Amino acid sequence: METALKINNLSKWFGKRKVIDNISFEVYAGEVFGFLGPNGAGKTTTIKMIMGFLGVDEGEIFINDIDLKKNYEKAMSNIGGIVENPEMYKDLSGMTNLKMYARLQNKVTKQRIDEVVKIVGMQNRIKEKVKKYSLGMKQRVGLAQAMLHRPKLLILDEPTNGLDPAGIRDLRDILKNLAHNENVAVFVSSHLLSEMELMCDRVGIINNGKLIGVKPINELLSNVSGKSSYRFATKQAQKAKEILSENYESLIKNVTEHYIELEIEQENVAEITTILATNEIGIFGVNKVETSLEDAFINMTGGGNEIE
C-alpha cells in the first residue's frame, strides 16, 4: 500500500507543556483516515505541524515519502486541506480566491476550477464575495480549494462544522469517492465517533497529546457496540436493581435515582422490560446510551485507566 503520510516520533512543546508526545502513524492512499480525540487533545496541533504552520520540535513527517523538512515545497504540493475554519479573502469572490490559490499550485486549469466548484455544489454562488457566504458555504469553497490541485493527501480539520445534514452527507460522499475511486489519502479529524463511523476506514485516537491507538473502524465499533448499554428510566431504580441482581448482576452498570443502566444487546431489551414489568416496576422509557469516546478509549486500551 502506498503511504501518503508517515509520521515518525513527532513531538511538540508549547512552552514547557508537551502538547504532542511522540506520535507515530501512517495514512495510506485510498483510505479515509479518522483522527479522533476530545477537544484539546492535539488534533489540530498535529495537523498544523503537517501543514507547516507550526515548527516540528522532534520527529519527522514524510508526505509521499518526501521529507517535509528537506523538500518543503515539493512535499507541500501533495497536500490540500482545511485547518480549523476555512478562511478566505472576504472582499474577493469565491472564484477569485480559488484562482489565487490555483496560481500557487502547479498546473491547475480553469476547467479544473469549474469542476471542483461543481463537485462541492457552489456553481451558483461562486462569483459572490466571500463575506456573503455562510459557514457551510465557506466549508464547501474551502473543500474545493483543498482538492483543486488533486493532492495525494487531503487533510480536513473538523470538516463537518457548520454543514447542514445534507451538506454532511454530500461531504461524506465526496470524501469516500476521492479515497476509494481516486486513490487519495483523506485525513479527517473530529471529536465525534458517530461521524467517523460513517466515513472512515481507519481511526487513530489521540488524547492529551498521545496516540492511544490506530484501528480499522469496524474493529473499533465492534469492540464498542459489543457492550452497548441501555438506560431504563424508572422511579424504582433500587428495587429494579434488587430484582435484576438475581440473574443479571454482571450486566448492571450504573444505578441512580432515576434510571438503571444495563450493558446488554439490543435483542435483550424486550426480555429485561418484561421482567421489570412483571415485577410491577413502572418504566417510563428506554434509551440507548451513545457510545462515548471514553468508551472507545477504554476499549482500545483494554480498560486501562491512563486517561487523565
Add this chain to the structure above:
Amino acid sequence: MKLSKLLSLYINEMIKISRKISAIILISIMIIGVIGFGGLMKLNETMNNNQMKNISQVDFAKQSMDAQLDDMKTRLKEIEIQLEGASEENVLYLEQEKASLVSQIELFELAISKNININSEDYRADILNTIIELKAQQIQLNSTPFEFQTEQEKKKVALNDALLKRYEKIIENNDFKDFIAISNEQINDNDSISDNEKKILLESNQLLLKYNLTGQQKNDIQYENSSYLLISQIENYKRSLVANVDLVSRKPLTNELKEKTKNDLAVALYKLDKDVGTSQSGFSINEIAVEGMFGFGIFIIILIMLILAGGSVSGEMSTGSIKSLIISPTKRWKIFTAKVFSLLTVGVFSALILYAVVIITNGILFGQGLSYIFATNGVAHELNFYIYRFAYVFVNFIDVIVYMALAFMLSVITRNTAASVGISIAVFFGGNIANSFIQLFAKGEWVKFIPFNNLSLASKIFENNSFSQAMNSGMYGTNYAVNIPISFSLCYLLVIIICMGYTALDSFNRRDIK
C-alpha cells in the same frame, strides 16, 4: 520555476491590495489635495496680480509723492506762522526743521519734475538725494566768503560743482553708465577700504552695469529685488573667501567649506545671469506651490505605506487568511518577499502618480517650473525642472521606504494591525518633534545616530533649493547640531532598513502560526 512562484504570490498580493479601499481613498485624497493646493496658490497669485493691476504703479507713485509734498508744504506754512512771536530757543529749533523741510520739498519737486519715483529703488532717486546733500554742503561752504576759503575748501567747492553738474546730466540723460563710473571713481579714491574690498565692490558695480540693474520700474519688480539680494550674497561670498572666514558663523573656512562657498558663489552668479530670481522673501509662488504639492503628496504616500505595511501580515493573521498562503506549497520567505515587493510597487506607483499630477498641475497653472541650479568644483550647472523634480521624488522615496520597513516589521512582530499602524504613525508624527527636543540637550557626535537626523535627505541633496536653505538654516527648528554627511546618512539608513527587514523575515520564517 522558483521565481514563477514568487511572481504568482506577487500577483496575488497586488490583487489583494487593489481591493483595499483605504489605499484607494488615500491616493484620491492625495490627488485632490495636490491639485487643490496648486489651485489655491494660483488663486492667491491671481488675486495679488489683480490688486496690482487696479492701480497703475506709476500713477500710484505720483499720487503718493504729491500727497507727501502737500503735507510738507502745510507743515512749512505752520512753521512760518509759529516763527512769528516764538521764543528765541524755539526759533532755532523751528529754523532747523524749516531748513530740512525746504530741502525735502526741493527734492520732491525735483523728482516730480524729472518724473522719478523717490520712494523706489531707482538709482536716480539715490542721485537726487545726493544732489540735495551736495547742495546743502555747497551752501555751507559758500557761507564763508570766497576770499576767506582755504585751498582745500575751494577745491572741494569746485569738485562738488563738477559732480553736481555730472549728476544733473545723468538725471537728464538717464545715464546709468556714468552713475556707475562715478561710483567706481569714488571707490577707487576711497583710502579707507582695502584693495580686496575695492575689487569686490568694483566687481559688483560691473555686475550692476552688465545686467542693467537700474532699479527702475520693469515688468516684474521682484526680479530686481532678488538681483540686489544676489549681488549682496555674491559680495559676502567673496569676502568670506578673501578673509578665509565664514561670515555667518565667524569660523575659519575649512577646505570643505571653502569648496562650498566657491560653489555657492558660482550658483549665485549663474542665477543672476539666468535672471532666475526668486522674490525677496526667498520663495516664488511657483516654488511654494510645487514644494507644497510634493510635500503634501509624500506625506500621504507615507501614510498609505504605513497603513498597508502595518496591516499586511498582521491583518492576514487576524482574519486567518494567512492560512491559505501557508497551506500552499510556498516557502515563507517567498510570501514575505512577495509582500514587500507588492508594497514597494504601491509606493512607486503612488510616487509616479504624484509626480505626474504635480507636473501637470504646475504646467497648467503656472506654465514652466523652476529648474535647479547647483555647482561642482566652482562651475554652475542647471538641472531641468522635470528631471530635478523626478530626482527629488526619488530621494524623498528613501523616507517612504524607511517608514514602510518600520511598519512592516512591527506588523510581522506584533501581529497586531492597530499596534503596528499606531506605533509607526506615532513615530512618523512625533519622532521629529521628540528629536528637536533631544537636540536641545544633546550635544556631541552621537546625535548623528538618531534616525530622524538622517531622514529628509532631499533638503541636503538639493541644498540650493530655497526651501532646503530655509530648512537647513533652522527656520523650522531642525537645525542639526552635527553636520551629517550625506554618504553617512545613506549608509546608516541602509543598515537600518536591512536590520528591520532581517528581523521581520526571521520572525516571519520561524514563528509558529497558531
